[in-house]
Amino acid sequence: MAEQSYINFNGNIIDASEPVFTSANRAFRYGDGIFETIRLMNDEILFFDRHLKRLKDSMNLLGMTDHEDLTFHNLYLSIRHLDQVNRLKGNGRIRLEVFRNDGGLYTPQSNNVSYVIEATALKSTAYSLNENGLKIDIYSEIRKPVSRLSNLKSSNALYYVMAGLHKKNTGTGDCLVLNTGGRIAEAISSNIFIVMDEKVITPSLTEACVAGVMRDVIIEKLLDQGIHVVEGGITPEDLNAAGEVFLTDVINGIRWVGAFRNKRYFSNLSRSLISDLKESQIKKA
16 A cells, blocks of 8 residues: 655645646646756755756746745745654655636736755665666657746656657657757756866756756866866757766756767766765755
8 A cells, every 4th residue: 555645735735646736737737837856865955946947937937926925934834844744854845836817818817936945765875886887869740839938847848758758668768859940959858067178067058957956066066076068959969978967956967878879978077067966965955
């Protein structure tokens, strides 16, 4: 029998199996919502200030009214509470979704918002690099448009759903999504970095990638190490010229890519960066 779990809906702790939405929910109807995926590790909410800033920036862009519960203090307490009631033991995945309240068709009746916080347990208590490199492919059938909305973690995730189906059908470890210019935007739930010509390249925000929290952390760490970082465009052809490729997200930290079709990669920088992430967490503990 599965252990009972709970969610936070607008400040109320509810059994996760209980319905909280109707068919009028705007995130369901129109994708009119945004979310943050947050890593809880060893009793620490990692990069919480960065997540909160991205959330506020996203809400502002979408014209959503601020909510009194969505402050650092209140969200911190809410996540801690879910950690306790769901018995996560300080390690888990937190999903915070904010959506505009019901009403209206495409044009909202109100810009007020509601929110849901979910919490699920994770076993790992530290970032670690995958032992076997991922095999990746490119999903090219439907491409992601380039706009300011492309940088958001929004409820409209059909590009990633379709890429996920391609991943499943091809048996690969992850798939890359292309933008409308035919360049690489990102992976299904991660940002991408490649090492080529003695520099590290990652798609810029103008290439339609999500403004990833771990992306920013890794860029800062690379610059601190004196490594030349270029935020620009990456073509599929660049994957064949790269010596190393890795993916970043707050849940996994860094995952190194072992192969793209017939191309094989090293993992030297990936290992160095994951050690740096571990050391940073130890210092904070």
